[in-house]
Amino acid sequence: MTAGKTKTRLNIGADPREFQKRPSWTNEDILGLLDEEDGTLDPRIYTDEDLYRLEQERVFGRAWILLGHETHVPKPGDFLTTYMGEDPVILVRQKDKSLRVFLNQCPHRGMRICRTDGGNAKSFTCSYHGWAYDLGGNLINVPYESEAFCSDFNKSEWGPTHARVETYKGLVFANWDKNAPTLLEYLSDATYYMDHMLDRTPAGTEVIGGMQKWIIPCNWKFAAEQFCSDMYHAGTVSHLSGIEAGLPEGMELSDAKIPTVGYQFRAKWGGHGTGFYVGEPGMLLAIMGPKVTEYLTDSEAASRAEQHLGSAERARQLMVQHMTVFPTCSFLPGINTVRTWQPRGPHETEIWAFTVVDADAPEEVKEEYRRQTLRTFSAGGVFEQDDGENWVEIQSVLRGHQARKRRFNIQMGKGRSGVGNKDFPGSIGYVYNEEAARGLYRQWIRMMTEPSWETLGP
Amino acid sequence: MIDEKMRAATRQGDISLEALSLQHEVEQFYYREALLLDRHEFNDWFDLLDEDIRYFMPIRTNRTRREQKKLEYTKDNEFAHFDDDLTMMRGRQRKLMSDVGWSENPASRTRHIVGNVLIEEELSASELSVVSSFIVYRNRLERQVDIFAGERLDVLRRAENELGFKIAKRTIHIDQSTILSNNLSLFF
Ligand code: FES
Ligand SMILES: [Fe+2]
Numbered sequence: 001m002t003a004g005k006t007k008t009r010l011n012i013g014a015d016p017r018e019f020q021k022r023p024s025w026t027n028e029d030i031l032g033l034l035d036e037e038d039g040t041l042d043p044r045i046y047t048d049e050d051l052y053r054l055e056q057e058r059v060f061g062r063a064w065i066l067l068g069h070e071t072h073v074p075k076p077g078d079f080l081t082t083y084m085g086e087d088p089v090i091l092v093r094q095k096d097k098s099l100r101v102f103l104n105q106c107p108h109r110g111m112r113i114c115r116t117d118g119g120n121a122k123s124f125t126c127s128y129h130g131w132a133y134d135l136g137g138n139l140i141n142v143p144y145e146s147e148a149f150c151s152d153f154n155k156s157e158w159g160p161t162h163a164r165v166e167t168y169k170g171l172v173f174a175n176w177d178k179n180a181p182t183l184l185e186y187l188s189d190a191t192y193y194m195d196h197m198l199d200r201t202p203a204g205t206e207v208i209g210g211m212q213k214w215i216i217p218c219n220w221k222f223a224a225e226q227f228c229s230d231m232y233h234a235g236t237v238s239h240l241s242g243i244e245a246g247l248p249e250g251m252e253l254s255d256a257k258i259p260t261v262g263y264q265f266r267a268k269w270g271g272h273g274t275g276f277y278v279g280e281p282g283m284l285l286a287i288m289g290p291k292v293t294e295y296l297t298d299s300e301a302a303s304r305a306e307q308h309l310g311s312a313e314r315a316r317q318l319m320v321q322h323m324t325v326f327p328t329c330s331f332l333p334g335i336n337t338v339r340t341w342q343p344r345g346p347h348e349t350e351i352w353a354f355t356v357v358d359a360d361a362p363e364e365v366k367e368e369y370r371r372q373t374l375r376t377f378s379a380g381g382v383f384e385q386d387d388g389e390n391w392v393e394i395q396s397v398l399r400g401h402q403a404r405k406r407r408f409n410i411q412m413g414k415g416r417s418g419v420g421n422k423d424f425p426g427s428i429g430y431v432y433n434e435e436a437a438r439g440l441y442r443q444w445i446r447m448m449t450e451p452s453w454e455t456l457g458p
Numbered sequence: 459m460i461d462e463k464m465r466a467a468t469r470q471g472d473i474s475l476e477a478l479s480l481q482h483e484v485e486q487f488y489y490r491e492a493l494l495l496d497r498h499e500f501n502d503w504f505d506l507l508d509e510d511i512r513y514f515m516p517i518r519t520n521r522t523r524r525e526q527k528k529l530e531y532t533k534d535n536e537f538a539h540f541d542d543d544l545t546m547m548r549g550r551q552r553k554l555m556s557d558v559g560w561s562e563n564p565a566s567r568t569r570h571i572v573g574n575v576l577i578e579e580e581l582s583a584s585e586l587s588v589v590s591s592f593i594v595y596r597n598r599l600e601r602q603v604d605i606f607a608g609e610r611l612d613v614l615r616r617a618e619n620e621l622g623f624k625i626a627k628r629t630i631h632i633d634q635s636t637i638l639s640n641n642l643s644l645f646f
Contacts, residue, residue, distance in 0.1 A: 115520065116519075116520045116521050116522055116525075117519045117520045117521065117635070118519075119521060119522060119525045119529060120525075208535075208536060208537055209532060209533065209535070209536035209537065210516075210517050210532035210536035210537030210538065211517070211537070212517055212537055212539065212637075213517075213635065213636040213637065214636060214637035214638075214639065214640070214641075214642075215636065215637070215638055215639070215640065216640045217640060237558065238560070240556070240558040241552075241553040241556040241558045241559035241560070242553065244549075244552045244553055244556050244558075244559075245549035245550055245552050245553040246549055247549075247552070249545075249548065253556075253558075350636065353537075354537060355537060367535070370535070370536075370537065370541075371541060371542075371546070373537075374537055374538055374539070374540070374541055375542065375546050375549070378537075378539060379539060379637045379639070379641055379642045380515075380539050380540050380641065380642035380643070382549065382550060382553050384641070385561035385641040385642075385643045386559075386560045386561050388561070388640035388641045389560045389561045389640070389641070390560070391640075392602075392640050
């Protein structure tokens with residue numbers, strides 16, 4: 001179980017030869033999918049089968065993918081099965097408390113090693129011919145090894161493929177590519193904005209048990225982009241009925257205060273983005289109710305968060321923050337729903353969602369987080385129901401040839417973001433904006449066209 | 459997992475007029491309730507929820523047999539598909555009736571088929587615990603089709619309304635781990 005042994009099974013990123021040999025999409029073609037200057041996007045980015053296949057290798061084979069939270073697997077032997085792109089993986093807590101991630105595929109004949117969602121295990125035994133693996137993903141037992149195998153069979157060479165695993169303040173990410181930057185480098189200047197959810201208190205966060213999974217027949221990029229860059233849909237039309245559902249009885253939609261002041265941030269590298277309102281709590285109230293709103297803006301915990309994060313703006317004034325860490329990790333600081341958009345072909349996405357809370361929050365606040373996030377952001381959520389509605393319709397319209405030929409408008413806020421906001425670092429623009437979306441697609445295009453981290457890296 | 463109480467109830471073979479008429483009444487309640495949902499008489503349906511309703515659908519997971527009992531369903535303090543009190547359900551009602559509630563405007567076409575109705579226990583003079591199975595077919599917009607199946611564990615309470623009962627508690631065990639639909643904008 002030495003580190004050296006594991007290393008030999010790590011991938012070496014995307015194969016540079018692959019970048020030349022596929023005629024269907026040349027680098028030039030891919031570069032043409034986004035025109036940041038004009039602000040247009042080619043919708044084939046959401047529908048093309050070949051692009052999807054390339055994306056599995058070049059994006060999902062090299063990016064840091066969110067798997068869950070440290071507290072999903074607190075004890076040695078605790079494990080969670082999940083995915084990196086379309087590849088199934090097992091995340092396991094080791095006896096020494098470290099984490100391991102390996103492909104959920106038995107290298108003998110490819111059977112899925114573990115077929116449950118999670119639990120606690122001492123080892124994993126393949127249900128096809130019984131090859132057994134320890135918690136670290138090393139092959140430890142092969143039935144009839146001495147009677148049946150051959151002189152050059154070496155168990156240490158036949159464990160499953162391993163991924164790198166690193167955490168950022170509780171969130172667990174994994175990466176197949178040994179040449180990829182560290183998670184911290186990869187997150188770039190986005191960590192400042194992630195901390196609004198993950199680092200309000202020295203106690204950090206913990207997860208509320210249970211992973212909700214459902215499918216949306218649309219490309220994963222619609223979801224990732226929206227959480228990265230689209231407050232516009234929330235402040236205009238998409239979620240009006242969600243807001244209605246959260247109004248105190250007797251109050252009309254026209255009385256609801258929809259905020260208008262806020263900002264959007266585009267990471268200087270990596271395609272990450274976030275946006276938020278400042279000051280007006282109306283929408284947060286409709287989503288999370290008075291108890292959580294008070295906890296976040298006007299409580300002892302809020303003053304402590306202000307000290308810990310260093311400013312009242314960050315700790316108490318941000319409302320309804322949305323965020324994506326490229327490519328598929330999205331979350332809403334304050335509302336605290338976290339999810340991975342699992343790609344399932346160009347036309348389908350599985351959502352894997354969970355909720356985190358400040359580990360030292362009072363029990364009744366944790367309970368309120370649980371009830372309100374499942375009321376608003378889940379398959380039955382009064383907000384999230386309507387997101388799925390939009391993306392499914394777009395995807396279905398894109399079956400049309402003419403529909404795929406018409407480039408989308410992605411001009412909002414073009415040339416209007418910049419560094420220099422007194423409260424918020426990095427490249428900042430108005431809250432209704434597509435600057436972060438342009439950043440997300442730019443990163444996607446770079447990963448799809450640049451074989452080496454030497455040019456691609458931060 | 460038939461527990462002792464349920465075994466007693468199902469084995470007793472009580473065919474007294476009283477037992478038969480109660481069974482009939484409960485089944486009629488479910489048929490009429492289903493009709494309200496399927497005919498989009500939502501205000502009348504929401505009126506069937508009692509003040510202290512808990513409308514609860516835990517998440518169902520894949521576990522080894524060894525861990526299934528302990529871990530298959532998410533627990534009370536964990537995430538769920540639904541875990542609503544009456545205030546939250548009233549909010550859902552406002553959304554459902556709204557002109558801007560896009561996930562149900564245009565509305566879904568649904569068919570709730572309720573069967574296998576078993577009165578499990580008379581909890582008190584006014585409360586029954588009832589188990590039933592459902593299949594819900596949903597057809598939506600041009601060609602979306604969803605089929606859900608599962609079990610409902612209800613507490614029905616005597617009420618002075620046309621149907622004779624209100625729902626005091628509904629726990630829904632849906633027969634899916636990953637929800638195979640883009641939303642749960644409907645009720646079970
Ligand atoms: S495929 Fe796993 S032991 Fe044969
Ligand atoms: Fe949304």
